[in-house]
Amino acid sequence: MDHLASTADSExxxxxxxxxxxxxxxxxxxxxxxSVLFLRYKQPLFGFFRRRLADPSHAExxxxxxxxxxxxxxxxxxxxxLFRTYLYAVSFxxxxxxxxxxxxxxxxxxxxxxxxxxxAPNTFDAEVLIREAIGKLESLDREILLLxxxxxxxxxEIAEVLGLPLNTVRSRLFRARRSLHDLLAAxxxxxxxxxVAESEERA
Amino acid sequence: xxxxxxxxxxEEIMAFLDGELSIAEAETVAAHIEQCLECAGLARELRNTxxxxxxxxxxxxxxxxxxxVKALAAQTAFNAKPxxxxxxxxxxxxxxxxxxxxxxxxxxxxIIFAVIVGPVMSDSSYRQSRxxxxxxxxxxxxxxxxxxxxxxxxDGQPITDQQSKTSESINxxxxxxxxxxxxxxxxxxxxxxxxxxxxxxxxxxxxENSFPAGANGASVPAPMIARVASLTILxxxxxxxxxxxxxxxxxxxxxxxxxxxxxxxxxxxxxxASLRIPAPELILxxxxxxxxxxxxxxxxSGEEVTQQHTDLVAxxxxxxxxxxxxxxxxxxxxxxxxxxxxxxxxxxxxRGEIESMEAEQKALEHRxxxxxxxxxxxxxxxxxxxxxxxSASTRLHNAFIAGIRHASGALFGIVLFFVAYGPVLLIxxxxxxxxxxxxxxxxxxxxxxx
Numbered sequence: 055m056d057h058l059a060s061t062a063d064s065e066x067x068x069x070x071x072x073x074x075x076x077x078x079x080x081x082x083x084x085x086x087x088x089s090v091l092f093l094r095y096k097q098p099l100f101g102f103f104r105r106r107l108a109d110p111s112h113a114e115x116x117x118x119x120x121x122x123x124x125x126x127x128x129x130x131x132x133x134x135x136l137f138r139t140y141l142y143a144v145s146f147x148x149x150x151x152x153x154x155x156x157x158x159x160x161x162x163x164x165x166x167x168x169x170x171x172x173x174a175p176n177t178f179d180a181e182v183l184i185r186e187a188i189g190k191l192e193s194l195d196r197e198i199l200l201l202x203x204x205x206x207x208x209x210x211e212i213a214e215v216l217g218l219p220l221n222t223v224r225s226r227l228f229r230a231r232r233s234l235h236d237l238l239a240a241x242x243x244x245x246x247x248x249x250v251a252e253s254e255e256r257a
Numbered sequence: 258x259x260x261x262x263x264x265x266x267x268e269e270i271m272a273f274l275d276g277e278l279s280i281a282e283a284e285t286v287a288a289h290i291e292q293c294l295e296c297a298g299l300a301r302e303l304r305n306t307x308x309x310x311x312x313x314x315x316x317x318x319x320x321x322x323x324x325x326v327k328a329l330a331a332q333t334a335f336n337a338k339p340x341x342x343x344x345x346x347x348x349x350x351x352x353x354x355x356x357x358x359x360x361x362x363x364x365x366x367x368i369i370f371a372v373i374v375g376p377v378m379s380d381s382s383y384r385q386s387r388x389x390x391x392x393x394x395x396x397x398x399x400x401x402x403x404x405x406x407x408x409x410x411x412d413g414q415p416i417t418d419q420q421s422k423t424s425e426s427i428n429x430x431x432x433x434x435x436x437x438x439x440x441x442x443x444x445x446x447x448x449x450x451x452x453x454x455x456x457x458x459x460x461x462x463x464x465e466n467s468f469p470a471g472a473n474g475a476s477v478p479a480p481m482i483a484r485v486a487s488l489t490i491l492x493x494x495x496x497x498x499x500x501x502x503x504x505x506x507x508x509x510x511x512x513x514x515x516x517x518x519x520x521x522x523x524x525x526x527x528x529x530a531s532l533r534i535p536a537p538e539l540i541l542x543x544x545x546x547x548x549x550x551x552x553x554x555x556x557x558s559g560e561e562v563t564q565q566h567t568d569l570v571a572x573x574x575x576x577x578x579x580x581x582x583x584x585x586x587x588x589x590x591x592x593x594x595x596x597x598x599x600x601x602x603x604x605x606x607x608r609g610e611i612e613s614m615e616a617e618q619k620a621l622e623h624r625x626x627x628x629x630x631x632x633x634x635x636x637x638x639x640x641x642x643x644x645x646x647x648s649a650s651t652r653l654h655n656a657f658i659a660g661i662r663h664a665s666g667a668l669f670g671i672v673l674f675f676v677a678y679g680p681v682l683l684i685x686x687x688x689x690x691x692x693x694x695x696x697x698x699x700x701x702x703x704x705x706x707x
Contacts, residue, residue: 085330085331088330089327089330092323092326092327092330096318096322096323096326097317097318100315100318100322101315104315104316105313105315110316110319114318114319114321114322117318117322118322118325118326118329121326121329121330122326122329125329125330157700161696161699161700180309180312181312181313181314184309184310184312184313185313188310188313202275203307203310204310204313208277209272209275209277224268224271224272224277225268227271228267228268228271231271231303231306231307234306234310235302235303235305235306238306238309
């Protein structure tokens with residue numbers, strides 16, 4: 055598992071200051087506080103978007119847009135919830151808006167949704183299989199699974215970000231994990247990785 | 258695996274592995290996993306799935322991201338004191354219940370303003386416009402008084418015999434309108450006088466004053482005016498007021514042409530009547546009626562029927578002459594049977610016309626002799642407990658019957674609607690629904706694929 059905030063704490067910022075304290079300091083004019091927050095969350099946020107979008111340039115663009123939104127909304131920030139939850143809620147809204155616009159463009163303007171990056175020559179088959187299996191999950195189950203496994207959000211945080219009841223999050227997460235296990239356990243064809251890469255490029 | 262076979266649910270095992278359980282719950286689940294091979298297998302499976310996902314790695318964020326975000330942060334102006342959010346943002350932050358109350362209150366205020374304040378304002382503006390019109394009419398009447406003859410006008414409109422129908426409607430107090438109304442009367446009828454209340458004098462004396470001599474000695478017919486007045490009065494007791502109206506009719510030699518009393522339950526009683534009052538008595542009668550209560554509305558109008566009456570008299574005279582000639586022919590001339598029959602038919606036809614015209618003349622003169630007063634009395638409503646109201650069971654029974662009737666009516670109405678418009682709706686559904694379905698399918702497909 056990568057990009058834990060706590061890990062980032064020890065690596066990039068002051069281990070004594072929490073995210074919320076840094077954000078409050080930032081709202082009071084401390085540019086250094088924002089720099090620390092940015093160092094802590096730039097990679098997790100980029101990973102958040104990178105795993106959900108095929109085009110890396112779009113992932114970078116949306117990461118930048120998320121930080122811009124945090125900058126603009128800093129005067130209205132209130133430390134009533136975890137900063138991490140707040141940040142991922144903002145990210146998720148931006149992602150949804152992007153998906154909506156992309157769907158609209160694809161449907162009415164005939165523009166391609168993504169310029170998918172060609173798979174690197176050294177891409178492992180295991181990674182492609184994982185991506186393929188996760189891609190087959192139901193969209194909401196997939197989001198919950200990704201938020202739990204990669205963003206390391208708790209069940210309550212996932213429920214808050216997605217606006218779902220806590221029990222729904224738990225049952226859907228269980229279902230997603232079982233489905234993923236079944237998909238990974240199914241016998242894969244030898245050339246499945248190549249086929250996945252090819253199909254992603256076509257899409 | 259079922260819950261009945263195991264003391265912990267599969268989701269609890271997953272939550273245990275994710276560290277989402279309390280200490281006590283975690284101990285229970287851990288103890289169960291140690292004992293249950295099946296649950297231990299599930300835990301192992303979940304762990305393996307999570308570990309396999311770690312194979313999906315993401316490359317490091319590009320350095321251009323650092324530069325762009327730092328540039329954005331540098332451009333952002335920092336304020337020591339957080340800026341106060343705007344009204345819209347503060348509104349959005351409120352609980353949805355509070356927002357609903359605010360929006361509902363605003364809508365209710367708008368409705369109250371539209372329903373109550375709007376009519377009041379429009380009514381006041383209407384009254385103001387009425388007042389200004391009255392002033393204009395007064396000025397016009399004064400000008401008309403000084404006009405010698407011919408083109409006398411009110412509000413710039415020339416008055417002819419056909420257009421001399423006068424009408425005045427007053428809402429509320431009648432102060433200050435006497436001059437304008439009397440001026441109108443003088444304009445419309447030089448031979449008629451008006452009292453201080455603006456009401457006509459001597460209009461019922463059409464027989465005596467049918468052809469009075471004018472000021473210059475020429476034979477100018479006096480105007481015959483059929484008058485109609487309308488009164489709406491708020492009284493304290495309708496029953497007592499009705500007795501007063503009966504006494505008033507007897508005193509002024511009038512009668513009631515139409516009478517209607519309404520006594521609804523839990524609502525003010527009302528009394529409506531169409532009174533016929535001798536025209537000379539009209540002023541006094543209206544004055545007496547006003548004493549019954551508070552006048553809410555009063556209107557008066559007069560229709561000049563002089564020309565109509567004169568024509569009728571002339572046609573009647575001609576018809577009578579014709580009848581006399583026929584009778585002379587019948588008595589003095591001789592002829593065969595067919596000629597005699599033709600003359601008798603002519604006499605019968607003319608006689609019929611004469612009788613018809615005489616009836617019309619009488620009706621016309623009656624309209625002039627007896628003014629019509631449309632009286633409406635409304636009682637001041639005082640709500641009170643009604644001991645004679647239907648019992649609760651009766652009301653429940655009636656409500657039940659009414660409910661069944663309304664439900665059956667509504668169902669029948671729905672059936673009728675679908676019978677009448679169903680085919681058209683089906684056609685439109687096919688025309689509109691199919692493309693919408695195709696677009697929706699495509700949208701879902703694209704949206705799910707991102």
